[in-house]
Amino acid sequence: MTAIEYIVGLSGLLVSALFIYGLKGMSSPVTAVKGIVTAGWGMAFVVAVCFLQAFEVPEDVLPHLPVNLGLAVLALALGGLWAGWRGRTVEMTAMPQMVALYNGMGGGSAAAVAAIALMKHDGGTPLHLGVTVTGALIGCISLTGSLIAWAKLDGRMPNPIRFSGQKVFNGIVFIVTLALGLMTVVTQVQGTPGGDLFALLFFAGALLFGICMTAPIGGADMPVVISLYNTFTGLAVGLEGYVMSNPALMIAGMVVGAAGTLLTLLMAKAMNRSLSNVLFSNFGATSAQAAAGPHGEMKSVDPGDAATTMRYASSVIIIPGYGLAVAQAQQKLYEFVKMLQASGVDVKFAIHPVAGRMPGHMNVLLAEAGVPYDMIYDMDDINDSFATTDVALVIGANDVVNPSARTDKSSPIYGMPILNADQAKQVFVIKRGQGTGYSGVQNPLFFAKNTSMVFGDAQAVLSKMVETLKSLGTN
Amino acid sequence: MLTSMTFIIALYIFMLAAFTGYVVISRVPSILHTPLMSGSNFIHGIVVVGALTALFSATNVMEQVVGFLGVLLGAGNVMGGYVVTDRMLAMFRPSTKKPAQAATDKKTAS
Numbered sequence: 283m284t285a286i287e288y289i290v291g292l293s294g295l296l297v298s299a300l301f302i303y304g305l306k307g308m309s310s311p312v313t314a315v316k317g318i319v320t321a322g323w324g325m326a327f328v329v330a331v332c333f334l335q336a337f338e339v340p341e342d343v344l345p346h347l348p349v350n351l352g353l354a355v356l357a358l359a360l361g362g363l364w365a366g367w368r369g370r371t372v373e374m375t376a377m378p379q380m381v382a383l384y385n386g387m388g389g390g391s392a393a394a395v396a397a398i399a400l401m402k403h404d405g406g407t408p409l410h411l412g413v414t415v416t417g418a419l420i421g422c423i424s425l426t427g428s429l430i431a432w433a434k435l436d437g438r439m440p441n442p443i444r445f446s447g448q449k450v451f452n453g454i455v456f457i458v459t460l461a462l463g464l465m466t467v468v469t470q471v472q473g474t475p476g477g478d479l480f481a482l483l484f485f486a487g488a489l490l491f492g493i494c495m496t497a498p499i500g501g502a503d504m505p506v507v508i509s510l511y512n513t514f515t516g517l518a519v520g521l522e523g524y525v526m527s528n529p530a531l532m533i534a535g536m537v538v539g540a541a542g543t544l545l546t547l548l549m550a551k552a553m554n555r556s557l558s559n560v561l562f563s564n565f566g567a568t569s570a571q572a573a574a575g576p577h578g579e580m581k582s583v584d585p586g587d588a589a590t591t592m593r594y595a596s597s598v599i600i601i602p603g604y605g606l607a608v609a610q611a612q613q614k615l616y617e618f619v620k621m622l623q624a625s626g627v628d629v630k631f632a633i634h635p636v637a638g639r640m641p642g643h644m645n646v647l648l649a650e651a652g653v654p655y656d657m658i659y660d661m662d663d664i665n666d667s668f669a670t671t672d673v674a675l676v677i678g679a680n681d682v683v684n685p686s687a688r689t690d691k692s693s694p695i696y697g698m699p700i701l702n703a704d705q706a707k708q709v710f711v712i713k714r715g716q717g718t719g720y721s722g723v724q725n726p727l728f729f730a731k732n733t734s735m736v737f738g739d740a741q742a743v744l745s746k747m748v749e750t751l752k753s754l755g756t757n
Numbered sequence: 758m759l760t761s762m763t764f765i766i767a768l769y770i771f772m773l774a775a776f777t778g779y780v781v782i783s784r785v786p787s788i789l790h791t792p793l794m795s796g797s798n799f800i801h802g803i804v805v806v807g808a809l810t811a812l813f814s815a816t817n818v819m820e821q822v823v824g825f826l827g828v829l830l831g832a833g834n835v836m837g838g839y840v841v842t843d844r845m846l847a848m849f850r851p852s853t854k855k856p857a858q859a860a861t862d863k864k865t866a867s
Binding site for chain 2: 294297301302304305306308309310311312314315317318319321322325328329332333335336339340342343346347349350351353354356357358359360361362363364365366368369370372374377380381383384385387388390391392393394395397398399401402409425508509512515516518519520522523524526527528529530531532533534535536537538539540541542543544545548633635638640641642643645646649650652654655656657658660
């Protein structure tokens, strides 16, 4: 090994350690910032060290080296500046699609690495080529799949896109792509001409399959899909790390792959769906007939009266849903909460695992509004407290507080873990109208004896509640 | 012989990394799952190093184009993942004026 190979290798070792240290910092909000900054320095260092390799390129590359270096610097600058600018300016509500987009870029990068490895025709064992092609397949799926997820969440394309025979069509695309990948490996091993054509078609097929696989999945399932593609990119990076004999890529990729798998399964579990159910079933299309549900009177109450009740309650648990963020009412909500606290009310936030558009999204939206994280509780930590709570305030959430998930076996959401809002002494639900949640299931909670509906836009309702509290004073 | 040995070593690395990832991530509270996802997103952005290595050794226009795209996408992955993670984590604050707050301030300041 040359000196530069040693330096590059050791820097990879260092950065792998820093990445794991950085991720470990995420186990608490207190250490998380330090963790990501540490990992960031590690990344900057390893990218800088990577340029040392330019001193040791083979003879045949030397004439091209100036152009290659120029392109490298230009690509780093363009990609980094664009993504950095978008990352600084993106709205927190749009974070899921942004994460999907960045993730897809990583998958594309891994696929590009594989493409160059194949173009080099270095021979290589069938095993080596097989890993290259597998990484390319996963990376390509992640690239186009994430792009579709981004477009759907960003409201740029209709969703879901479904047609009859779709599953068969997708299956054929996948099998043809696999066959093309196999042919790519075989032709490369044997050195027969025409291998490049197979490789080209293989990449086209893999990119197409990413689109086909994601198109029929509905927007509400996108959190699972984003998490899944995060896993895919991790695996693709890990595999290409093996192809390039770069253990840092292998470790970083596989750590992310394992982490992503865990998150994906957690997410699917919280939605009461198996992963295959998310990917291969047309949820939503089947559940329309369940919309009949319970009948009865919804009681409605004036925002001012609801606010007064909460002001004189001793404990309030707030259950925010994505509807809160749609109404841009997080700030107003926290203002209301601070006034309740000033009056001596014990206020907590209860977050369902699927609140928002990706795991933990609602926590970010509340944090943005200034809500301290020690007021925010997970479903498992708070669910037993509802029975001893005076008021549960549900804002822009529906399915996650639907009691029929516990009792009604015919309900499409039966078995989904829910927040026990119905057990509170009094329940207020702030809601725009009388419609159902994304699952199309009617919610018996809204008809319960201890529930009062506060109809209206969350922003407007909360403004009225704040005014009421102001007029009541803090004692 | 040599190649099969490296492949076995690669499997060892993959196995250990997978366990590391699983153990480290299962300790992350669900409150931080979004930053965790964008943070792990940032970490697989190290693929940009692979793309750079590939681009450096490009010998024709096609390889240069694909390498350029690879680095471009990889750089976007790294930078975007880092910026959004950092932005989100900076928003997580505990309740005010507790001893814990002082500790956080010290940590974020350094």
